[in-house]
Amino acid sequence: MLEGKDLACVRGERTLFSHLNFTLNEGELLLVQGANGSGKTSLLRMLCGLLTPEFGEILWRGEEIGAARETYHAEMAYFGHAPAVKEDLSASENLDFSCRLAGIPVDSDEVKGALGHLGLGHCLNLPTKSLSQGQRRRVALARLMLVKAKLWILDEPLTALDQAALQLVQTLIGEHLRQGGMALMTTHQPVMITGIVPKTLPLTP
Amino acid sequence: MLEGKDLACVRGERTLFSHLNFTLNEGELLLVQGANGSGKTSLLRMLCGLLTPEFGEILWRGEEIGAARETYHAEMAYFGHAPAVKEDLSASENLDFSCRLAGIPVDSDEVKGALGHLGLGHCLNLPTKSLSQGQRRRVALARLMLVKAKLWILDEPLTALDQAALQLVQTLIGEHLRQGGMALMTTHQPVMITGIVPKTLPLTP
């Protein structure tokens, strides 16, 4: 479904990778692996359409993602290094607005449910600036549950999370895959999702 | 020599720690331990005199560090989260200026020696903005070698370093201690310095 063909990435004056090929089908998880600075974030941003590849093309259901921008973005959710959470809004306001802006109207029960599922039930209405780093990332993760995208692109979703949250996120990904979703992620931590054998994609210069 | 008596620290509205006591003598290493956000950096900044303790006092050779500011700062070196390296200056210019500003005139051979020892011999004259994160921290570490302070206060000196550099830094600390220096550091990584049994100082609220 998502295909990368002969991709190359150049940042500054360095070629980070080249001749990269992969396919990702329904129910599959692709782990992008590599050292610090090897270009994982760059690859993920490329797959979102935020960065233009130096060479090669990226296909979504056989179409180039630039050409199919609207349908592609409607089916995709990106979780980046920055949590995309406004410090002055509360967790539920944040979620509400980000879903609406993505074109998905949600009601407040859904929002509450998602936040409760991620263990934020007691701080729905606090401004997020008084939440800890890990809690903010949970707010961002709750968005994934609401947006109901087909393809998840996750950049280090496991950092800053404690043991319980780690487990939760992995279960979340597992369920998503079992329901026919696909996911592509990077992480420096071990990933264990019951019933799923992830494909790996090593990045080397 | 360095003594903390009944120290307490309040950040924002939270008391991070209180009733903290310790002594650090020549040749000793004190490891400050605690979870994220437990106040390690705050304690170290307090010991530098950058932060005023909410309660308690800090003594250097029996004198309050505020009163003995000049002598204390002349004998102390701090290595913080931020590497204190100017991106637009080269590694050797950076070192040269920072030593001179600390009141220690150095000649260029010494600077070259220190940078060479830390494996930066080949990029003495590049502006530091084109160095990687780990290399920048090495530049900052080279300053410790030149300033010849009695007391080292090191905040996570081991992050962003690769295996070889880790080894090097620990050897450096070991030598410093054997020559009668003292060091106080925080880290989330295991520390192994031959011949030294570090004291530990756990931080709990």
Place this chain on the structure above:
Amino acid sequence: MTGIAMHWNSWSEFLHMGGYAFYVWGSYGVTAVLIVGEILLLRAHRQKALTLAKRTVKYGKVEKEEGNDEIAA
């Protein structure tokens, strides 16, 4: 206060202020509004602080009174 009598002959004269009603009452009126406004804001501030304190007490985040906290106490 003998020798000082009420200056005005009628209400309307008082309100008219010798033709300067707009300026005089404009001054007094806006000042009154500002003072009442400030008092209302002060009350709102106090209510907010009280609810905050109550919530804090309810969630049990109260620190133990510490011997070395006499500056804080």
Place this chain on the structure above:
Amino acid sequence: MSTLQIVFVLLRRELMLAMRRRGDVLTVLFFFVIVASLFPLGVGPDPKLLRLMGGGVVWVAALLAAMLSLGRMFASDYADGTLEQLVLTPTPPVVWITGKILAHWLVSGVPLILVAPVLGVQFGLSNEALVVLVFSLLLGTPVLSLIGAIGAALTLGLRGGGVLVSLLVLPLYIPVLIFGAGAVDGAMSGLGSEAHLSLLGSILILAFMLTPWAVSAALRISIE
């Protein structure tokens, strides 16, 4: 959801954020007032001279205040990742960009329009000139937000962005300044200000149609 709904949601969000950080909004407003008040102090208290300068000074102060408030337009969204998420919505960028510019104008342009008459009074402008001043600002400040957005988008994440953006944007502001201040002068001198105001109006329409595209391109460049 329809395009209009998206703009509406965005506006609500931006206004809510502005309410939560009222301080920022007020600070820009007072900057405007202070800058305008500096001029009499520099030039001297002669009322005749001040009356002649009034419109121009208020307009220059508005330009500078608008320029300083540009930092807020995309920077925080860029820093916390919201901007990326907006780019990744299926909505065409031009739509939400228009919404953001509109919000910026509501938050930092409209307050200027509201206090401008007070400043005008301080400079001794006639009543008619005060009305024209307000009208010219009503037509001109949206243009400042629109053009400024391009500069703000281009300088995202650059060091020294503040001064740089002024260099990019101030020259583009000059036509607005000329027609805006010209309208007020026209009203003061009795020459009439319709011509100036209608030129401002056409600049507004032009800017409204073109700049969102330019901003969209600029954001793509900055986000890469």
Place this chain on the structure above:
Amino acid sequence: MSTLQIVFVLLRRELMLAMRRRGDVLTVLFFFVIVASLFPLGVGPDPKLLRLMGGGVVWVAALLAAMLSLGRMFASDYADGTLEQLVLTPTPPVVWITGKILAHWLVSGVPLILVAPVLGVQFGLSNEALVVLVFSLLLGTPVLSLIGAIGAALTLGLRGGGVLVSLLVLPLYIPVLIFGAGAVDGAMSGLGSEAHLSLLGSILILAFMLTPWAVSAALRISIE
């Protein structure tokens, strides 16, 4: 090393850094020129009017440019940890603070002084007035750097720092503006400008003796 040597090393470092990022310095200079040039555009081309305003406008532009350049004074040192290291040197903070303020003035005040005569000519100032303008800037811009340093130090690391610093600093700049512009006006009107210049001089001496202490206190507060 002696105190003087430390100041000298610091100056060398700051100037070297300024050379490496010439763009920043030039941008402030252009801002100065653009702001001063906006006025004739806003006010109209009447030469008499412009002559009357000239000194005041150049001085206001200098104030605004100085204010915008304040962001550079401590911010990057604060962000990369250099400021902490400076605080931790045995040298008394007042010494290196004086050095930094001096460097700031050399980098952003002196260029203004050099181009000011050109702007003065644009406004039709007399030769004598041009000389006085340069002198008044020579005495006044160091005060702008000195007072500005307090604002810059207090707003370190705050969001919206740019506009905030202007709110803090511009009111305090007013005496400098009044005497500076007054000196130029005095020269233009033939009333003489010695009184104004000597007042500027006394303000400079006062500021030079007091502000480093205030800045030192402000930095301690902001670094905590």
Place this chain on the structure above:
Amino acid sequence: MNSINWYKYSSPATFYGLAGKLIPWFYSAAALFCVAGLYLGLVLAPTDFQQSDAYRIIFIHVPAAWMSMFIYVVMACWAALGLAFNTRLSFMMASALAPTGAMLTFVSLWTGALWGKPTWGAWWVWDARLTSELILFFLYLGFMALQAAIDDPRRADRAGALIALVGVVNVPIIYFSVRWWNTLHQGASVSMTKAPSMAAIMLVGMLVMALAAWMYAIAAALSRARSIILEREKNSQWVAQMVEAEV
């Protein structure tokens, strides 16, 4: 520490209770003086032969102008005390005074403008006294904006205190420079009419109103200080006990 007793009085908990008892008294005094002053000024005082009844603005204008300057000085004194002795209460008093001071500054500007239009024919002239009052307003706003921009209360306190002190050093400089600026040029077509030799009753009325403004300012500042204390000390034992006792 030999000044334990002193600390006790400056302790927010003690102050909180004390202020709570005092506030009603100050409010009552303010209301009393205000009623008396208004009666004197609006009802009893005769019409001024020069300015007709427009002069009655004086009964708020002058008290507000006096208090606006006085409060700034008091605020700076609290700030200095706070920086010198590190007492948190002093900082809180400084922040509590600022909004009231700014409000009164605005009142004096507003009433002055409304007075100026009938007497001078202009809402505003760039007169020395007017201009320095305007700058005082900016100084208040700068203080408040700085405190609002800082999240950490400790830093906010100290930074605010420092800018208040810098401001108070500058106030005389600003005042004299503005005066000088204005009198040197003397281009203004209107100049401040000399204060008319006031009838005794006007003077008394004005003084009574000034007292009212003073009492009000104290009451408002104390009340704001109490809320600030409550916000800052919400984690402490005494607030918990107090809140629980109240519930």
